Amino acid sequence: MNAKLALYWNDFLDILFPRCCEACETALLGNEKLICTACRISLxxxxxxxxxxxxxxxxxxxxxxxxxxxxxxxTKKGRVQHLLQALKYKGVPEVGILLGTMMVQEMQERKCFPEADLILSVPLHPKRKAERGYNQSDAFAEGLSEISGVPWSGVVLQRTVYTKTQTGKSKIERRETMQGVFAVNSPESVAGKKIILVDDVLTTGATLQGCIDVLIESGCRSLYIMTLAAAQ
Ligand SMILES: [Zn+2]
Structure with a gap:
């Protein structure tokens, strides 16, 4: 298909099957992908x-x-929650990749993206990953890596214990539940390194803390935490 025809074809498909912004649900225009221009600027x-x-x-x-x-x-029921739902429950890992690239670009503009050796995603238990088909934090890590050039891995950290949802538990209970849940697969890839540890959302920090503990035990030199979202 030549380029002009392809454009008409895409416009035609947009009329038949409107693509919507994963944040605000308005119809996407022309070259917009996943998140509309207005949301990209104003989220x-x-x-x-x-x-x-x-x-x-x-x-x-x-x-x-x-x-x-x-x-x-x-915020509850806000646009960022829509994005997280698309990422975690609607099978759109591309949202995580896109937000990862946007985050690095903005951090590089402010010259605050840290120097690091490796990006590690908080792992899902293999059972949960099989249910979802992917790990949403891997998608975010991939986007961060694409723009920053820092390599990422979704296998260095492993989740060895299946935990039920943490909703409704206190911070102390969550932290206790997360002890002994994670393991480092290859300590030599962590020892002496500067690591960026990434997760989708930061709430109490208990899950991240479980990962931090095993990374420090494996001799990681310093750590940066990056998450897609947090409650403010
Ligand atoms: Zn939008």
């Missing part, structure tokens, strides 16, 4: 002060954690 970002004071404070006991970065501010 609520987490501000730097909040990252430094509140989010970093969730890992106050770990001197190895250098900085904590979260991209979007999560």
């Amino acid at each position: 609520p970002r987490i501000d730097a002060g909040f990252q430094k004071d509140v989010l970093r404070g969730k890992f106050a006991g770990n001197s190895e954690v250098q900085e904590v970065f979260a991209f979007l501010a999560f």
